[in-house]
Amino acid sequence: MAFQSTENYIVSAELALAVNAAVTLEKPLLIKGEPGTGKTRLAEELAQSLGAELIQWYIKSTTKAQHGLYEYDAVSRLRDSQLGSERVQNIANYIKPGKLWQAFTAAKRPVLLIDEIDKADIEFPNDLLHELDQMRFYVHETGEQIIAVARPIVIITSNNEKALPDAFLRRCFFHYIRFPDAEVLRQIVEVHFPQIRQQLLSTALEIFFELRELPGLKKKPSTSELLDWLKLLLAEQIPPEVLQQQQQQGGLMPMFGALLKNEQDVQLVEKLAFIAKRQGR
Template identity: 85%
Template sequence: MSFQSTEHYIVSDELALAVNAAVTLEKPLLIKGEPGTGKTRLAEELAQTLGAELISWPIKSTTKAQHGLYEYDAVSRLRDSQLGSDKVHDIGNYIRPGKLWQAFTAEQRPVLLIDEIDKADIEFPNDLLYELDRMAFYVHETGEEVAAKQRPIVIITSNNEKELPDAFLRRCFFHYIRFPDAALLTEIVGVHFPNIQQQLLSTALEVFFELRELPNLKKKPSTSELLDWLKLLLAEDIPAEVLQDKQQKGGLMPMFGALLKNEQDVALVEKLAFMARRR
């Protein structure tokens, strides 16, 4: 397999190499990077390229590793026993397969996305080591073993909010998505807005990168936020001259709410604009 950029998703050569290496090694691909750099989208595009099923497991702070294997619905079984249902004689009726179970028993090799693993408890990655290594697990209630028919392609994403255990990292192929430079961003924008005027794009990227480089900015705008901003600029038919004027004279850029996501950053940009006007 050789994964490359697609019609709707641009990847760097380094990221394409990482995907292909992880597939060859049959190891989970651990992807880190700023929010909004396309980590989740990578799994979606990979599945589409391969014609494979995408099984997505979004992780929350309350997610446990057991949820990915299966859950035993004891409450439903108790209720059915009180109602005299014949279902209670087969405990398998109350076993709910999790995302790993679905991936292991898929007829064709799927892509399993474990999304934002750093949101879970620190023990969560360690609790998955055995299953990810052996590609099998034991169902205690029924006494059966669920083993993978074929090893799924596993993509694990992290926003780097929490350190992951060394034992877990050792079992993964790792790649950090660096923030795209102007040339790669131009390619990405071209996929989404093929008819955008080059002057508008050039000025917008200049403003965007200047904003990201501001010191003390609490949240730097991401690629996805740049695309949202450009979509608004095009929808409102805002010309490049307006952006250039704001850039030269100081002030908040049009539709700034797509780029700045908290009041501290808005206040910082307003302060810098005021100082620029005084000078």
């Protein structure tokens, strides 16, 4: 396997190398990076390029490692017992397979995405160590052992909201997705908007990077937010001349709500524009 950029997804040479290395080593690939840099999309494109099933496990603050293995519905079994149902004779009727179970028993090697692992409790990654290492786990209620038919390709994403345990990190191949430079970002945009005018794209990218570099910005706009902004500019047929004029004047650009996501950043841009005007810019 040699994963590389697809028609719909541009990857750097470093990211492609990381994917291929993790697959060769049969280790989970831990991907970190700013929100909106395509971490989740990577798993989707990898699965599509391999013709493999994508099994997605979205992590929440309440998610436990056990949820990925299976869940035992004791309440339903108790209710059925009270109603005299014959289903209670087979405890397997109350076992719900989790995402790891689905990945382990897939007929063809799947891609398993464990998305935003840093949202869960700090013990969550450690609780998965044995299963990800051994590719097997034990179902205590039935005495069954689930063993992976084929070792799934595991992609784990993190927004770096909290540190992950060293023991977990040792078992992963790590890659940090750097924010793309102007040339890579241009390629990404042209994948999504192949007919975009180059003058509009150049002006938009210049404004976008100026905005990201503003000191004190609470949330820098991401790649996905740039794409949303361009989609709106194209839908409203805003010409590049309007963007250039707004850039020279300073302040909020058209459709700024696609790029700025909190009132502090909106106020910051307005304040800097006001100061620039007072200084005779």
